[in-house]
Amino acid sequence: MARKRFPSLIGVIHLPPLAGAPKGEGTPPSELLQTAGLQAVKEAQLLSRAGFEGLILENFGDVPFYKNRVPPETIASMAVIAAAVRESTRIPIGLNVLRNDGPSALAIASVTGCDFVRINVLSGVAAADQGLLEGEAAFLLRERQRLGSGIMILADVHVKHARMLSSTDLTQAVEDAASRALADGVIVSGSGTGKPVDLLALQQASLAVKSRGIPLFVGSGATAETLRDIRKLGAGVIVSSALRRGGKAGAPLDPRRIREFVKVYRSARR
Secondary structure (H helix, E strand, O other): OOOOOOOOEEEEEEOOOOOOOHHHOOOOHHHHHHHHHHHHHHHHHHHHHHOOOEEEEEOHHHOOOOOOOOOHHHHHHHHHHHHHHHHHOOOOEEEEOOOOOHHHHHHHHHHHOOOEEEEOOOOOEEEEOOEEEEOOHHHHHHHHHHHOOOOEEEEEOOOOOEEEOOOOOHHHHHHHHHHOOOOOEEEEOOOOOOOOOOHHHHHHHHHHHHOOOOOEEEOOOOOOOOHHHHHHOOOEEEEOHHHEHHHOOOOOEOHHHHHHHHHHHHHHHO
16 A cells, blocks of 8 residues: 655644543543543644644643553543544644554554554663563554555654663664664654754764655654754654643643744745
8 A cells, every 4th residue: 555645744732631541530531531632623723724734642641651552441532532633634643642552543543544653662672661662563564454544654763751772873773663663754852752852863863764765753852943953954843842832741732832833844944
């Protein structure tokens, strides 16, 4: 099945707590779903109208995260929300089921008509606050083939909030993600949410992906001030914190910040 192309400017929708999450304690699951769904649709429409080319939905409010398989109520909630967002906008939509539940993300994306998934650890082993995260590329690629959905896989390399144990060499990790794990695109990030990416590391990753013919994205820390340097290296952008009030992850979207970000991005792309 022919692969689509990733959008270059992707906004992340940080969902509030879903059913079963500790931060949602005391609120009925149906109310948590309604709150998250309404927020997701509103943010999706706002970002789409502002000029964003794609979106990623992630269960940001479900801390602490399961390291791999999330419970059924999380899958059900994210499927309902993804379907609602899909109906509200026509731009490509991705799923990231935190911390590293690739099979659930792939299933949700497939049945709701979404376009891609973000996988924090597709190959190798990372030590994170959830424990050891292991890549499941062999299983995930076969599941995609079984489902026949054509969902694209966007893989983090040296993922944030973690330390890679399998490969400390960024160039090798990019090449492994592309050639051995068969990622359709790769992401490099800073050390944590909202933290800037090291430009030298981004340059190394940019050189590594050129020979593989897949796109490169910056997955954290992109701001209006750093966009020009990022775009010079041919990288797309995945952003959320810089678009929100006070530049804080999980805060409400700030229309002024969104307008400024899109304006600078368009200028940098030209």
